[in-house]
Amino acid sequence: MMKNISKYIILLAAVVLWSCEPKVDEFSPSNGSADFTTFVAVGDSYTAGYTDGALGARGQNESFSVILANQLENVGSAAYNQPLVQSEGSVGTTVINEQGALNGYFELSIVGGSLAPVPTAGDMAIFGEQVYNADNQNFGVPGAKSYHLLASGFGNPAAGVGNYNPFYTRFMSSGSASVLEDALATDPSFVSLWIGCNDVLGYALEGGEDDMITPPADFANYMGMLASSLYTGDTKGALANIPSINALPYFNAVTYNALVIDQATADMLNAHPSYVQYNAGSEALGLPKIEFVAGANALVIVDEDYEHPGKIRQMVEGEKVILSASSSISNPDIGWGYIAPLAAKYVLDEEEVEAINAATLAYNKTIKTLCGQFDLAHVDLHAVMDQLDDTGVIIDGNHYTTTFVTGGVFSLDGIHASGRGSAIIANAFIEAINAEYNASVPLANVNDYDMVEFP
Amino acid sequence: MKRILLFCGLLVFGLQMRAEGYQVNLQGNRQTGMGHTGTGLLLGASSMHFNPGALSFLDKKYEFSVGGSFIFGSNSFQKEAPSVYEASSDNPMGTPFYFYGATMINEKMAVGLSVTTPYGNSLVWGDDWDGKYLIQDISLRAIFIQPTLSYKINDKLGFGVGFMAVNGNVDLNKALPVQSAMGDASVNISGNTWAFGFNAGLSYKASDKLSLGLSYRSEVLVKLDGGDADFDVPASLGGLYPDTKFDAELPMPTNITFGVGYQVTEKLLLAADLQYVGWSVYESLDFDFEAETVPDSRNQRDFENTMIYRLGAEYAHNEKVQFRAGIYYDSTPIPEDLLTPETPGTNKIGMSLGMGYQINDKLSLDASLLYIHGQKREDGYAPTNFYGTYYTNAVIPGIGLNYSF
Numbered sequence: 080m081m082k083n084i085s086k087y088i089i090l091l092a093a094v095v096l097w098s099c100e101p102k103v104d105e106f107s108p109s110n111g112s113a114d115f116t117t118f119v120a121v122g123d124s125y126t127a128g129y130t131d132g133a134l135g136a137r138g139q140n141e142s143f144s145v146i147l148a149n150q151l152e153n154v155g156s157a158a159y160n161q162p163l164v165q166s167e168g169s170v171g172t173t174v175i176n177e178q179g180a181l182n183g184y185f186e187l188s189i190v191g192g193s194l195a196p197v198p199t200a201g202d203m204a205i206f207g208e209q210v211y212n213a214d215n216q217n218f219g220v221p222g223a224k225s226y227h228l229l230a231s232g233f234g235n236p237a238a239g240v241g242n243y244n245p246f247y248t249r250f251m252s253s254g255s256a257s258v259l260e261d262a263l264a265t266d267p268s269f270v271s272l273w274i275g276c277n278d279v280l281g282y283a284l285e286g287g288e289d290d291m292i293t294p295p296a297d298f299a300n301y302m303g304m305l306a307s308s309l310y311t312g313d314t315k316g317a318l319a320n321i322p323s324i325n326a327l328p329y330f331n332a333v334t335y336n337a338l339v340i341d342q343a344t345a346d347m348l349n350a351h352p353s354y355v356q357y358n359a360g361s362e363a364l365g366l367p368k369i370e371f372v373a374g375a376n377a378l379v380i381v382d383e384d385y386e387h388p389g390k391i392r393q394m395v396e397g398e399k400v401i402l403s404a405s406s407s408i409s410n411p412d413i414g415w416g417y418i419a420p421l422a423a424k425y426v427l428d429e430e431e432v433e434a435i436n437a438a439t440l441a442y443n444k445t446i447k448t449l450c451g452q453f454d455l456a457h458v459d460l461h462a463v464m465d466q467l468d469d470t471g472v473i474i475d476g477n478h479y480t481t482t483f484v485t486g487g488v489f490s491l492d493g494i495h496a497s498g499r500g501s502a503i504i505a506n507a508f509i510e511a512i513n514a515e516y517n518a519s520v521p522l523a524n525v526n527d528y529d530m531v532e533f534p
Numbered sequence: 535m536k537r538i539l540l541f542c543g544l545l546v547f548g549l550q551m552r553a554e555g556y557q558v559n560l561q562g563n564r565q566t567g568m569g570h571t572g573t574g575l576l577l578g579a580s581s582m583h584f585n586p587g588a589l590s591f592l593d594k595k596y597e598f599s600v601g602g603s604f605i606f607g608s609n610s611f612q613k614e615a616p617s618v619y620e621a622s623s624d625n626p627m628g629t630p631f632y633f634y635g636a637t638m639i640n641e642k643m644a645v646g647l648s649v650t651t652p653y654g655n656s657l658v659w660g661d662d663w664d665g666k667y668l669i670q671d672i673s674l675r676a677i678f679i680q681p682t683l684s685y686k687i688n689d690k691l692g693f694g695v696g697f698m699a700v701n702g703n704v705d706l707n708k709a710l711p712v713q714s715a716m717g718d719a720s721v722n723i724s725g726n727t728w729a730f731g732f733n734a735g736l737s738y739k740a741s742d743k744l745s746l747g748l749s750y751r752s753e754v755l756v757k758l759d760g761g762d763a764d765f766d767v768p769a770s771l772g773g774l775y776p777d778t779k780f781d782a783e784l785p786m787p788t789n790i791t792f793g794v795g796y797q798v799t800e801k802l803l804l805a806a807d808l809q810y811v812g813w814s815v816y817e818s819l820d821f822d823f824e825a826e827t828v829p830d831s832r833n834q835r836d837f838e839n840t841m842i843y844r845l846g847a848e849y850a851h852n853e854k855v856q857f858r859a860g861i862y863y864d865s866t867p868i869p870e871d872l873l874t875p876e877t878p879g880t881n882k883i884g885m886s887l888g889m890g891y892q893i894n895d896k897l898s899l900d901a902s903l904l905y906i907h908g909q910k911r912e913d914g915y916a917p918t919n920f921y922g923t924y925y926t927n928a929v930i931p932g933i934g935l936n937y938s939f
Contacts, residue, residue, distance in 0.1 A: 103925055104910075106615050153618060187770075194770055473919040476667030477711040487711065513616065521618040524664050530713050533768035 111518030120144035126219025135169025141498035162250035168202030287431035295441030319458035326464035328483035329493035378416030498528030563934035567888015568846025569860020573793025579634035586694025587737035589684035601934020602631035714768035725761025788812035813867030858888030
């Protein structure tokens with residue numbers, strides 16, 4: 080009998096091995112009516128993979144375009160070749176010392192007892208890399224505006240510093256090439272186009288004091304030229320619109336009333352001769368006084384158009400402070416916003432915010448129209464970012480918001496996406512593509528990618 | 535023989551959820567072979583779990599029963615479409631066990647002690663799987679130690695009660711959505727505690743052929759005070775997330791079972807059980823952390839009461855050998871939109887085969903084989919927006935020995 084039992088045990092083991100793994104009904108990806116054989120991404124820093132304030136291989140490998148391309152490999156895309164940064168380092172566009180060195184990736188570090196993004200040193204040799212390859216599929220150029228993609232010689236150093244884009248120089252086919260020409264040379268079957276953010280951001284980043292908003296009529300022109308060149312014959316694609324600056328931490332992490340002080344500081348400021356004098360003037364003119372209280376106070380800014388001869392005033396709700404002013408506000412030795420008024424280039428006043436919003440709205444109308452005209456997937460990133468900003472989005476157990484550093488979506492520069500933000504953007508592209516082309520492109524797992532790294 | 539005992543000695547205390555919720559109904563290999571029926575039967579020492587009222591009908595003065603099962607379970611997850619993501623849990627082999635020892639102290643009265651593991655759950659999804667912020671792995675086990683007293687009121691009616699001392703143990707890991715150079719932060723939650731309850735049963739021999747039973751097992755609320763929460767977070771956040779203590783509660787629900795046994799012929803015994811499980815006590819899984827900077831965690835469960843329907847048969851092939859078979863249907867207590875990967879429940883059908891062998895007049899052996907097929911379930915947990923299709927099945931061989939004299 081014991082021998083028999085041994086036999087039974089062997090039999091049972093066989094049954095166990097045979098039946099243990101449940102059968103799964105596999106999901107079948109489908110390309111629908113689109114052809115993803117040669118996928119090409121055209122755009123700006125988001126497409127390139129710029130993150131944490133710089134371009135480097137880490138960001139390039141977690142851009143929305145590479146995440147999208149990886150998912151498209153399930154439905155016919157053969158590969159996704161990028162002009163990868165060869166250096167271990169990264170490079171941005173902010174000068175960080177007197178020698179003119181540029182920043183690399185920002186890192187979260189403990190500064191004065193609290194966490195703050197601090198730039199690393201950039202590797203300027205990256206601009207010297209020659210990584211042109213006829214097989215390149217990523218035509219994202221950091222800093223590019225709509226019309227830049229059309230411009231011949233956009234990467235030509237012969238134009239002189241400031242007149243060419245060194246990020247494009249790295250992978251342009253020739254000094255006279257345009258991004259559009261290079262992209263068309265790949266004979267793409269499917270093109271993602273996301274351009275126009277810099278058409279408003281160039282102005283916004285300067286606090287509205289420099290650069291200019293591309294006039295919406297011009298933008299419509301440029302976009303029409305881009306779309307009609309890219310989407311010819313059987314080439315299809317996805318066209319994404321422009322998120323509101325309200326969703327970007329760069330313009331929202333520091334609020335208009337970010338000055339938090341105690342009563343002693345408030346008393347000290349209120350007694351300061353310059354505010355006493357200012358308030359006497361305010362009283363005479365019937366204008367609001369600047370009076371500090373314990374707790375939150377609106378920041379004091381320079382406003383050359385203000386009626387008060389002091390040409391300063393407190394900010395009002397709806398106006399925005401840009402992120403780069405943050406450290407000088409929190410540093411009591413500098414005291415921007417109370418000891419010294421914030422310069423206009425660090426502030427977007429109501430008029431400037433209105434101009435940016437109006438242009439964004441007009442651009443997005445153009446983009447929507449072009450999607451209809453060329454039968455393109457319309458990727459409503461404006462809505463996606465608004466939702467992340469309003470309520471956040473819960474994805475597989477994590478609540479994603481646009482909150483700076485901790486929200487999970489944005490990187491340490493406050494403008495560009497983290498790896499996970501990029502995956503959220505890539506999934507918005509996929510959903511739009513699936514809807515437009517009756518395709519079943521699988522979504523990316525957002526939580527597989529990176530967020531801000533804490534020390 | 536010796537080898538089998540050695541094998542049993544090597545068992546580890548890893549259990550896996552195999553009935554619905556985190557219940558494990560494998561408390562006797564004779565019963566398991568018959569679809570885990572037995573409340574209406576007179577099954578000697580193992581009655582302490584199934585129906586303590588039947589214990590006073592022991593055939594001999596002493597009876598001991600010991601056994602266990604080997605759970606080869608598999609859980610697969612397929613993410614909500616459109617996605618090609620799939621994951622399978624790498625579950626350790628579950629090994630629920632039982633021990634029963636009972637004696638008649640006089641003509642009417644029996645006493646006994648049982649040690650069983652009717653609740654447990656052990657799942658390992660992995661550190662980097664897509665549901666890592668819900669659960670990475672969990673090991674939950676409960677050992678019920680139950681002294682039991684049973685009294686034969688007359689030749690037909692027996693009544694029994696047991697006092698249940700329960701040792702509960704939990705150990706789980708989940709990732710936290712904050713990253714360092716080492717990847718996601720995580721937390722380990724562990725604790726061990728005692729809780730108490732009771733059970734009672736009535737057994738009635740209506741005729742030579744028909745027997746009936748009703749058993750009640752009380753809820754046991756396992757209250758864990760001062761469990762350990764160990765955080766593995768980036769150094770810069772260590773002050774906010776120190777290793778701390780937590781309080782939590784997990785109910786082991788009330789069971790009320792009505793069973794019938796019918797001796798159709800001398801050779802054929804049929805049994806049926808209706809088991810009601812009061813899962814609705816499991817409303818929420820909350821962790822209250824002692825450190826003020828660590829936010830408390832509230833997790834909606836809102837389980838629903840369930841029924842399990844069981845049918846079983848035993849055929850006496852000859853004086854020494856019996857063959858058994860059974861089937862049951864176990865409905866899930868987990869409502870729509872509250873399905874977590876920590877307890878990926880679904881409606882289940884269990885099919886069992888069993889065999890009994892009388893080795894000599896004192897010693898007998900029971901072997902069983904249970905296959906559980908979980909219906910695929912396309913659902914998820916709304917509060918964390920984690921959806922997909924869960925697939926579950928298990929093959930469970932079991933073996934037990936009975937010794938009576």
